[in-house]
Amino acid sequence: MTSTVGSRTLLDALGEVRDPELDEPITALGFVASAEVSDAGVATVHLRLPTYFCAPNFAYLMVADAYDAVSTVDGVRHAAVVLDDHFAADAINDGVAARAGFARSFAGEAVGELGGLRADFLRKAVLAGTDQVCRPLVDAGATPADLARLTVGAVPPSPALDRLLRRRSELGLPCDAGAPLLVDPGTGAPIALAEVPLHLRKARVTRTSLDANTGICRGMLRHRYATDGQGEEDR
Amino acid sequence: MYEKDGEKYFVVDSHMHFWNAAPDNWVPGAEQYAKGWIECFHAYQGLGPAETHWPIEKFMKYSEDDLMKDVFEDGYVDIAVFQPTYLTEWYKEGFNTTERNAALGAKHPGKFIANTRWDPRDGEDGLKKLAENVERFGSTGVKLYTAEWREGSRGWTLKDPSAYKYLEACQELGIKNIHVHKGPTIWPLDKDAFDVSDVDHAATDFPALNFIVEHVGLPRIEDFCFMATQEPNVYAGLSVVIGGLMHARPKFFAKVMGELLFWVGEDKMTFGSDYGIWEPKWQIEGFVDWDYPSDEFSDFPRVTTATKKKILGLNAAKLYGIEVPKEYQLDAGTPGARDDAVGVSSDSPAATVA
Numbered sequence: 001m002t003s004t005v006g007s008r009t010l011l012d013a014l015g016e017v018r019d020p021e022l023d024e025p026i027t028a029l030g031f032v033a034s035a036e037v038s039d040a041g042v043a044t045v046h047l048r049l050p051t052y053f054c055a056p057n058f059a060y061l062m063v064a065d066a067y068d069a070v071s072t073v074d075g076v077r078h079a080a081v082v083l084d085d086h087f088a089a090d091a092i093n094d095g096v097a098a099r100a101g102f103a104r105s106f107a108g109e110a111v112g113e114l115g116g117l118r119a120d121f122l123r124k125a126v127l128a129g130t131d132q133v134c135r136p137l138v139d140a141g142a143t144p145a146d147l148a149r150l151t152v153g154a155v156p157p158s159p160a161l162d163r164l165l166r167r168r169s170e171l172g173l174p175c176d177a178g179a180p181l182l183v184d185p186g187t188g189a190p191i192a193l194a195e196v197p198l199h200l201r202k203a204r205v206t207r208t209s210l211d212a213n214t215g216i217c218r219g220m221l222r223h224r225y226a227t228d229g230q231g232e233e234d235r
Numbered sequence: 236m237y238e239k240d241g242e243k244y245f246v247v248d249s250h251m252h253f254w255n256a257a258p259d260n261w262v263p264g265a266e267q268y269a270k271g272w273i274e275c276f277h278a279y280q281g282l283g284p285a286e287t288h289w290p291i292e293k294f295m296k297y298s299e300d301d302l303m304k305d306v307f308e309d310g311y312v313d314i315a316v317f318q319p320t321y322l323t324e325w326y327k328e329g330f331n332t333t334e335r336n337a338a339l340g341a342k343h344p345g346k347f348i349a350n351t352r353w354d355p356r357d358g359e360d361g362l363k364k365l366a367e368n369v370e371r372f373g374s375t376g377v378k379l380y381t382a383e384w385r386e387g388s389r390g391w392t393l394k395d396p397s398a399y400k401y402l403e404a405c406q407e408l409g410i411k412n413i414h415v416h417k418g419p420t421i422w423p424l425d426k427d428a429f430d431v432s433d434v435d436h437a438a439t440d441f442p443a444l445n446f447i448v449e450h451v452g453l454p455r456i457e458d459f460c461f462m463a464t465q466e467p468n469v470y471a472g473l474s475v476v477i478g479g480l481m482h483a484r485p486k487f488f489a490k491v492m493g494e495l496l497f498w499v500g501e502d503k504m505t506f507g508s509d510y511g512i513w514e515p516k517w518q519i520e521g522f523v524d525w526d527y528p529s530d531e532f533s534d535f536p537r538v539t540t541a542t543k544k545k546i547l548g549l550n551a552a553k554l555y556g557i558e559v560p561k562e563y564q565l566d567a568g569t570p571g572a573r574d575d576a577v578g579v580s581s582d583s584p585a586a587t588v589a
Contacts, residue, residue: 021454051278052271087271206457208490213454215484223281
């Protein structure tokens with residue numbers, strides 16, 4: 001039987017996989033070295049990271065998420081996701097292939113799965129996204145009182161707002177049109193007027209931290225690999 | 236010392252290294268880690284200007300002459316602080332130990348401060364070794380790697396009772412400055428090795444010690460900022476910030492500097508070149524010339540010549556009790572205000588921070 005899956009479809013699926021720390025798709029970051037599917041429906045994806053010592057917990061999440069994303073593509077009968085050039089590549093690749101979970105893949109070295117870590121970084125992504133949505137509003141003259149009152153449904157539509165709401169939804173935070181724009185990313189509670197300036201400051205520094213980190217990672221990746229990744233953007 | 240537009244800057248490089256990562260120093264069986272580690276460092280060098288890049292061979296093992304030229308002759312540094320990194324599981328004689336650093340320092344009196352290290356997992360033996368190192372090398376600072384994986388242990392935190400024993404020992408031995416590596420890590424597994432909350436606890440409980448968070452918690456600058464703003468004895472070590480961002484990502488560099496100036500403040504930020512990752516020359520020249528690139532930054536604290544003098548040397552001089560010649564002090568032209576100047580006292584800096 002001949003597979004009809006194109007590499008474009010694979011890349012689209014991989015585009016849904018994010019670096020949990022940088023909150024960007026692994027395709028855009030240049031982490032996908034290759035993505036191919038054979039006529040028999042065997043998908044093979046090679047991933048690469050900015051350094052040999054990139055944190056293995058994040059690496060594990062990306063390899064596992066990529067495996068899940070590729071496996072669910074119509075027509076893919078078998079998936080292999082391989083992390084290249086990393087000190088923990090064997091443990092991660094074998095663990096993901098065996099669907100062992102992080103703790104079993106690093107027996108004796110790791111305790112617990114990574115759900116908590118992922119949630120921590122989603123909360124950071126919500127804060128950073130809050131800055132992205134609020135910055136233009138503040139520039140246009142919105143006061144802290146305006147922002148404290150503002151509901152999600154009253155914010156002009158934008159890709160930044162969509163993205164913020166997707167992250168909020170992943171955390172189970174309120175996303176309906178009547179939900180406040182400013183919420184505590186941990187509890188979902190609205191931000192009181194007196195807390196708005198500090199909340200915005202925190203949102204801004206969180207976004208700066210993410211951006212700076214992404215910048216360093218991109219620079220390191222470029223130093224390490226001369227070629228573009230599949231689907232890489234803004235190199 | 237550096238001079239530009241009639242302004243004189245006293246330069247303390249508060250975070251630099253003298254390592255040997257060449258194959259002759261690799262532990263048999265751990266070659267891939269030893270090689271991977273130094274290649275990773277080398278990639279960081281790639282974030283600096285192209286004309287300052289070294290071939291990997293030189294990067295693995297630069298010479299004493301290279302260091303003296305790059306740091307002091309060409310690099311404007313007045314005093315350099317060695318921060319040791321042991322990594323003895325991968326490097327036979329260690330990556331850059333207190334001994335290796337101090338041996339170089341002994342040949343050049345007055346140029347270096349040799350910090351040492353400790354790890355609470357070394358127990359009583361480690362406490363003895365720490366006292367020995369202070370005695371032998373006159374160390375007044377330490378560099379700590381809380382994320383370091385070792386023999387089944389997944390790192391440690393400054394909150395551990397065993398770490399408190401060492402912090403108490405530091406106070407007794409006259410160690411003032413605790414440089415904590417919170418940045419790109421060595422071997423983080425399930426732990427979030429960038430977590431800075433342990434520094435918060437220790438800084439509160441040891442108000443006479445200074446905690447310099449190296450690499451400002453990168454990639455978690457925000458966590459560091461929230462913490463540092465509450466602790467008067469927590470400092471931002473700018474190694475990697477200037478070297479890794481100023482040239483490669485100038486806009487993000489401006490944002491990070493703006494945030495640090497807002498949350499931490501110019502009195503608590505210290506320059507470190509991270510040599511041999513990056514040479515100090517371009518970092519110092521670039522930083523003295525630097526300002527925010529546009530009006531977009533108008534709500535961040537202003538950057539003045541005094542800001543730069545403090546960050547490049549006066550703040551670290553104060554931490555280490557280094558005498559700064561009068562013409563490099565902030566109030567060089569106005570003797571009446573000298574009592575308020577930083578950088579001249581060998582008293583405990585913690586006594587004077589806000």
